[in-house]
Amino acid sequence: MNSDHSPRTGFTAPAKKQLGQHFLADKYYVEKIVLAVDPKGDDRLVEIGPGQGAITFPLLRRHPKLTVIEFDRDLIVPLTEAAAPLGELTIVHSDVLRVNFTELAAGGTIRLVGNLPYNISSPILFHALDHAAAISDMTFMLQKEVVDRMAAGPGSKVYGRLSVMLQAFCEVKALFVVPPGAFRPPPKVDSAVVRLVPRDPATVGINDRKRFADVVRAAFGQRRKTLRNALNGVIDQTQFEAAGVRSDARAEQLEVADFIRLANLPHE
Numbered sequence: 001m002n003s004d005h006s007p008r009t010g011f012t013a014p015a016k017k018q019l020g021q022h023f024l025a026d027k028y029y030v031e032k033i034v035l036a037v038d039p040k041g042d043d044r045l046v047e048i049g050p051g052q053g054a055i056t057f058p059l060l061r062r063h064p065k066l067t068v069i070e071f072d073r074d075l076i077v078p079l080t081e082a083a084a085p086l087g088e089l090t091i092v093h094s095d096v097l098r099v100n101f102t103e104l105a106a107g108g109t110i111r112l113v114g115n116l117p118y119n120i121s122s123p124i125l126f127h128a129l130d131h132a133a134a135i136s137d138m139t140f141m142l143q144k145e146v147v148d149r150m151a152a153g154p155g156s157k158v159y160g161r162l163s164v165m166l167q168a169f170c171e172v173k174a175l176f177v178v179p180p181g182a183f184r185p186p187p188k189v190d191s192a193v194v195r196l197v198p199r200d201p202a203t204v205g206i207n208d209r210k211r212f213a214d215v216v217r218a219a220f221g222q223r224r225k226t227l228r229n230a231l232n233g234v235i236d237q238t239q240f241e242a243a244g245v246r247s248d249a250r251a252e253q254l255e256v257a258d259f260i261r262l263a264n265l266p267h268e
């Protein structure tokens, strides 16, 4: 390890593979993440998976109050002790997928941050979407391949369900790539940091979220097929015409707005 770039985390613990633990160990990237978050005033920051505190403690030095959600019980006491001299750290010891972000926001909004456990990164994203109205933004590190899918547009090979679902509800911006060597232990793949800003629910324009999710899932479920075939039994020819969408197109050619128009049509 290049000790010049090692962040001061206050403690170390062996990494647990089943919890997706790859600890960020390069100060340069820690600082880039903290700068990207740029905490201000009375922002309510919530970090998912603080681990050994690589991002937590630098954030706490910039911003005196922070809530973290950590599943690994072995990290709770060391995190509490190392944070004590720095600021006010509230630790929620829980599986993040069981945390109700809307309740956590208590009528306001929270800002989410996290070097996410990659094995459950998509479920965390969908969980956050369920609470989008309570979240003002999210700065997440994930596998680069997932960030590429999140940010992809029509015509791209990696444009798919994740791209459409996230872009319908959020602005998605890929920020920068982080190489495996920045982590201990190093993951097998490149990582990337992405910023998600939930859209104002009033402007999203989706009448029924479940119907929208069903249409998008069915369309990309058989992405090589024409929409007419992939959406057989979900959208009929008159509905394609009403939405102004060609039924001989493929899902990967449609804009997010096309999916919204298709899903918003009256249906049985």
Ligand code: SAM
Pocket: 019, 020, 021, 022, 023, 024, 025, 048, 049, 050, 051, 052, 053, 054, 055, 069, 070, 071, 072, 094, 095, 096, 097, 114, 115, 116, 117, 118, 120
């Ligand atoms: N933030 C630290 C860093 O950058 O070095 C650790 C990041 S590590 C990739 C992911 C963290 O998420 C670990 O601390 C792990 O224990 C935690 N984690 C894994 N599954 C979790 C879950 N379901 N709920 C909350 N935290 C979880």
